Amino acid sequence: MTRPDRARVADMLWGFFPAQVLRTLAGLGVPDLLDDGRRDLTELAAATGCDRDALGRLLRAARGLELVDVDGDGRWSLTADGQLLRTGTPGSLGSLAQLFCGDAPWRSWGELEWSVRTGEVAFEKVTGRSAFAHMADDPRMLAVFTEAMAEGTRMAASGIVETCDVDGVEVLVDVGGGNGTLLAAFLAAHPHLRGVLFDTAHGVGDAQDVLGPLQESHRHATRLREGGFPATRGFGERIEIVTGDFFAAVPPADAYVVKSVVHDWDDERSVAILRRIREAMHGDARLFLVEPVLAEDTADLVAQRVMLMSDLNMLVCTGGRERTLTEFGRLLDAAGLRLVDVRRVPPPTGFSVLRAQR
Ligand SMILES: C[S@@+](CC[C@H](N)C(=O)[O-])C[C@H]1O[C@@H](n2cnc3c(N)ncnc32)[C@H](O)[C@@H]1O
Structure with a gap:
């Protein structure tokens, strides 16, 4: 032994x-x-x-x-x-450290046992609200969250862009795209692409600086509003920032990239997001779901420790989960989408790109 x-x-x-x-x-x-x-x-x-x-x-x-x-x-x-x-x-890991070990997530992890007993989201027990609703009223945590997501995405962006085939795509929407870090990488690599950053009004954070730094006079004069408008710097007319709710509707496009979004939600809400995307997709449009994929075989889980901790982080903080390929296949199926291809993003990040179509 x-x-x-x-x-x-x-x-x-x-x-x-x-x-x-x-x-x-x-x-x-x-x-x-x-x-x-x-x-x-x-x-x-x-x-x-x-x-x-x-x-x-x-x-x-x-x-x-x-x-x-x-x-x-x-x-x-x-x-x-x-x-x-x-x-x-x-x-940098500075913002991630402040996010994961910051007040509300930290107290939520203290309630892991409660989440395991009940299957409920500890963050909601601790703060009385969902993580996204809480952050909308907590500018400091929101700024830390936005930068933490961007820190992780910056490390993965070139590999993700390389793994997604956008040949023939004119308009790409990044659904739940945060401050546009990934979309900026797509547009920089593919001069033919136009991009739409879609997120909540709070979620887009400092997107105008990421996608096209505005001069001081413009920064104050230009406000994000419901609906779209072209950014005036950086990627210029190639970028639109649209704020809204992905449970209601997403903008039409030839391709959709959805990174680290579905893992925030339970199956029912994940299917709802995917259905809204399917409704906006034309017949040839493609969806790139970017998430880590959990091994089906428990013998392979030792190599996926970070992902397994992330799964528990979703349990206590958002009510989401990390998933196996079979589980992603079921979500896509329930949303009326077909999984057509799965590719690993080159290391060091543990992401895969799941390509789906109608
Ligand atoms: C985990 S973050 C991922 C951000 C980005 N895709 C990335 O990987 O860096 C999830 C994103 O979903 C956005 N989000 C949450 N609820 C939303 C909603 N109802 N409609 C649109 N976006 C939403 C958040 O604001 C956040 O930017």
């Missing part, structure tokens, strides 16, 4: 301590403060408004985690791994 690996299990047990160290460093802005050079504890405590002794203990713990370093004069700096907590750095 294999001997138990106590250290491995203990690492899992105390995993939430280092996770909170990451979140707290990022939330206090310490990585950004250390971006431009070394600072001593007194400077850092003043800049972050923290208790000097307690901040010193946080930094010492982060030193133990090899996120920061300190020289003989007591001046702190970021290690290579610590750089990943900086805002805007390629591959």
